[in-house]
Amino acid sequence: MTTEIVIAQTTVDDEDQAKALARGAVENRLAACAHIDAPLTAVYRWQGAIETAREWRVSYKTTTDRLPALAAWATEKHPYDVPEWITLPVTGGSEAYLSWVAEETTVS
Numbered sequence: 766m767t768t769e770i771v772i773a774q775t776t777v778d779d780e781d782q783a784k785a786l787a788r789g790a791v792e793n794r795l796a797a798c799a800h801i802d803a804p805l806t807a808v809y810r811w812q813g814a815i816e817t818a819r820e821w822r823v824s825y826k827t828t829t830d831r832l833p834a835l836a837a838w839a840t841e842k843h844p845y846d847v848p849e850w851i852t853l854p855v856t857g858g859s860e861a862y863l864s865w866v867a868e869e870t871t872v873s
């Protein structure tokens with residue numbers, strides 16, 4: 766398989782929003798699947814103050830080919846002014862699973 770697989774992540778402060786972001790990406794074939802981790806405690810600096818918030822992490826499994834479209838879609842749908850958006854390379858894994866991710870993100 767030559768398609769590169771990545772995991773893209775974002776966080777939101779509402780469980781329903783996390784579910785909507787996960788489901789929408791899969792429905793639009795931007796990601797093969799999405800996992801929601803919750804709740805997390807985030808501690809961060811925002812506009813000069815230290816903040817603490819409860820958040821849900823959405824992790825998308827996708828391909829490098831679909832990543833730009835997923836990033837644009839997630840940014841448009843995201844409620845934050847500056848949403849977390851990071852990507853992690855997948856450097857190995859089950860060939861069957863990685864092929865499935867590639868197949869599920871192929872637009873026909």
